[in-house]
Amino acid sequence: MLTLYQQLLEIWNKAKGKERDAMLWGDEIEYLVVNYSKDDPKVLLSLRQADILKALADSKTLKVEGDCAPGTEANGEAGNVTLPVFHPEFGRFMLEATPGKPWGIDFKDLLTVEADMKLRRCIAKDHMLPNEHPITLTTFPRIGSPGVFTEPSYPVSGPKLRSQFVPDEIANPHIRFPTLAANIRSRRGRKVQVNVPVYRDENTPWPWKDPTVNYDLQNWPEDDDVRNGAAPDNFIHMDAMAFGMGSCCLQITFQAKNITEGRKMYDQLSPLGPILLALTAATPVYKGFLADTDVRWNQISRAVDDRTPEELGEKPLKNDRWRIPKSRYASNSTYISTDSRLRPEYMDPNLVIDPEIKQQLLDGGMDDRLATHFAHLFIRDPIVIFNEDLQELDLTKTDHFENIQSTNWQHMRFKPPPADNSIGWRVEFRPMEIQITDFENAAFSVFIVLITRAILSFDLNFYIPIVKVDENMETAHARNANLEKKFWFRKNPFPVRTTRRGGSASRSASGASTPSGGLSRPATPPLGPVEDEYRLMSVNEVINGTAYAKATSKEVTEDAEEGEEFPGLIPLVESYLDSVNMDVATRCGLARYLDLIRKRASGELWTAAKWIREFIAKHPEYKKDSVVSEEITKDLVGAVIQIGEREKRGLGIDDLIGQVPDLDKLFGNFLKGKSPCGGALKDYEAALGQESKDDEVKVNGVKRKFNEDE
């Protein structure tokens, strides 16, 4: 255990002076692999992850041909393709794909993201069986339902997971994953309890008792859990890590200029987490039932919650060191920036840290805020450690630290450079749900990238107390939170203007490595109560600004008082775009992404969660009893596959409209064959002869490692 902090100090000492790293970023797309054919009455999860990855690895150059060949829509520019990288995931029915090299901030780069995502999907599909499809639903609607839901099928109640709903074979067989699951279970002293409130429809029996729970099973001691109240009324009950870690997310990792900028980005993006979670909501179904929540977050949190009864506060502390208020997978508990605007009142009053580790880090020269952050992460036991790691610790390696770091799944992650310092300080934005199409996934990825540039350029300030971010995270779970709920958000995101008089108040725009020596204005207003700094806002108001929200909100009224108008994240991004040189086609492409997000936030377009709910509600097989049957699931997945197929081929979804309900509500005019914008953009590009500059971003050997982790 002691070696952990030594390793961290080693990393920190080596990299704290690292400067002027370029802005690089990467996205991660996670897929479910399903087995679907029109003639088969069932859609199943494919457990062939290992075979698919092997096929991908074996095809030496991942030969890009057929559908994915250069020149096709999925590929784009001929001969200029960096092949994507595929990774295993916890779920054996999952696949993850990242770009072959990180993206830069050349604005034209931002428009290649979507094409690259399509290429990834295309290549993945090419290495699957004809009936297998990579889809980007967050969860498989009927995972853990009675009967067959995987191909091949295995009996439940295995020795590792001891789940009465899913077989051990649901997890990636690499030793790391079942070990992780078993360690969590054994540390808790019982199985995980993933309980989601069920959605109460007209014919849903009430109180609702999860009909799939087997109270008579006697294979493992943990089978007592349900007899001891693990499955309360009105909740869908799940009992294994796979129910959470089997969810697909959209995660973005940014490289910062230096540690200071990284710490700033970590803090400033943190309050945006719950907003983006609600805005990307895509998870309304679990284990064959409609849930009363729209997002995956808490389910993952519970699925990896390894806290003991003592740590949970259910028993007096005896063997454990402390009570821990949150799961290892939870919203952030720390702010870490050196920003002078970070007020002590924003910090989490219930933060648990390991004081010994903190002291060691302080003794090693680390500052208090960062030492507190890591001393907080280090309250967790390492849950996967391989023997070889313990025997010989190499201080030049970061594996040991990474082990703790990568099993702390907070909604932001602050990532130090690896041992060889080949990559800079990075920040990962983790709350977003995966979207059905790559158009949407690219839109949200690019949006977050642009927000970071606006934050750094305009020196924006989104600080609110961490407890309010926690509260927002809960709020984001509600059905239709996107439109019907309000979130705490900072009223004024702008910095106090610094004066230049009498010295250098000239700001170092990106992570002040030079101290601002300027005199602060005598009239700098004294800080008022923290409570006056924030108020409740709808997602629409946060994203589009007060004026737009007032004009468009149907579900909620905005609280903004005179002088409290919030400018909106999209107008801030547009201000940023207005201040940089950008060619017409690029601006047009980016405007399309911002337009999607604007419309999702205002409710003009639906979230995936809402669309899935409506799809189910309108299905002739649905009996208004919250049950999502095999047939409904098959049709839903079938629709998603059809959308994906068309997108991949660059075809519009026009022919699906009418066949698949509410596509206009989900996508509006986007993804139509000749959308006004896309069409003109193509014409414009055609006029330009599809010129593409090969602006190779220097990657310093950064390839697959860039955004690699859980």
Next chain:
Amino acid sequence: MAKLILSTGNIVSGGPSIVRKPGASNLELINSLKVSFQDAQIDYADEIENTTASPTTTTATNGTSNGVHEVQATNGANTTTSTTVTPGPLYWTEKTQNDTTETIFVPRIDWESASLSEERSQYDITVKIFFLPTTSPDVSARAAYTQEALGLVLKELGGISDVDLLVVSFPGMSFDGDCEWEADKLNAAQGDDEVEIATWQGAVEKLYTQGKVKRLGISEFGTEKLSRFIKRVGVKPAVDQINIKNCCNVPPPLAKLAKEQNVELLVHSDCTDILPEGTLRELLGPQGAGLLADPKVDGSQALSGNLTPQWVVKYTAVVKNRGVIENKGYFAGAELN
């Protein structure tokens, strides 16, 4: 005659003035000038009591004392500079005098703090000069304005010696209309080809040949104007900035021409008449910054006379490989007769 140099300082972290308003607008300039004036009035408030009623000259001090602000020769451009007290309402401004011209900086500029945080090569620096409807069409005057504007920007960005792109905006041009095709047609008859070409040849091209500007650009040139322009100028523009409502609707002939001539079409959202005379008067007048005298009040120490805006320059310094805007601001020049 006196010359006024208005400046905003770095507005990129200056708060709400940066927030975009729909459509082409000069709100960013006007609002940030207002903020800049207000800030300076607060910053230099402690000097009000020291200012005296009538201008006197002093050589006793360096720096500021007794309301005197000593001014160093600016950037080698002016050789002789005298030191002048700034009287009452002008306490937050700064006057310099060389042989022929009196220049008043509104507000004072603390050049010491002017800098970029990294070396020049890290930045993409774009400068856009706006010739206004009130700008003299005389080429030598325009050459002087351009020199002066660029000189101020180079100095403001820490004494650098060149910029990456200089875009020239001429008055009377727009890309307005609901239909971009229509706008492109209308554009053909806008502006004044002769003055624009003469300005380009006499005031702009040499900055390129001297190496002070790496690329030149123009703004709001539609298909016909651009094609006429290119035929006659020596250094072809590398950039044409256009402001169209729906950026997806670039008129195909313009896209084609731009492609053939290797002109990059960039978007912008500035209006061409960025500093109208009346707006400037309001900004500086008794209801604004109080710099211009109220004709109804006798014996005012404020400035009086006819104020004519001559040029506006916008500058932006972006850290190249991080896409972070580090510095953005405006200068404007006006003449007081």
